[in-house]
Amino acid sequence: MTMTDEHVLSQKFEIIGSNFGNAGKASTSIKEILQEIGIDPSIITRASIATYEAEMNVVMYAEKCLLTLNITPEKLHIKLEDEGQGIADIEKAMQEGFSTATDEMREMGFGAGMGLPNIKRNADKFEIASTPGKGTTIDIIFNLNQTEY
């Protein structure tokens, strides 16, 4: 954990694709960090769920990914930049139930086409960009200076 100034926390995590044994470790660490710094519990739940779904997507579909957690007094920003197959049709991928998952992924309890919609539902702001054959970048943002949802 590095503190670049007294208001900002920034930390990077590496997620490796197809490593099902470690799937969820980064999200668990992020949840612990958010609890340590005293983020609102309802935001922690939403951020943990969104991060976990995003991490599972990386493990299932990408080769590797750099996850950056950035916290300012106003915002909690989780950015995932992966290298992998990318997503050919983002609109389709955002539909609940659409999935290209393998049996192995489904046996993990994932791969039902719920991941991206779940991330979007939990985030205050969600952005996704992808280049097929190269990779996908996801921005998951939570507002920290509001109390009502």
Next chain:
Amino acid sequence: MNMTLKEIKELLHAEVIIGEDKLDEEIQFVGGSDLMSDVLAFGKPGLLLLTGLSNAQSVRTANIIDAKAIMYVRGKRPDEAGIAFAKEKGIPLLSTKYMMYTACGLLYSQGLPGVSKLPYK
């Protein structure tokens, strides 16, 4: 109506895998699914999770949503990685031989609600 984990354990003739010291915890609502994305979508802090998914992801998902405990159905048991993670996080794990539908029905008939937003009863 709330039930303690101990009452639930007895009702479902369940075995405690870990968390014998936490059986006094009160459960207010229950959700059952083998699909972890569904659990992440409907889960609420305090949930008792009924699942037939016995890999480590079941425990990780429970931790992410702050579930109070996991009841594995149909006699399933989590793998070693799952048990180790649950120990670390203090999540009680139980296992019942009842199948999902029966386990849910028994708990529901005792007045323990689910997490559905639709009206029921």
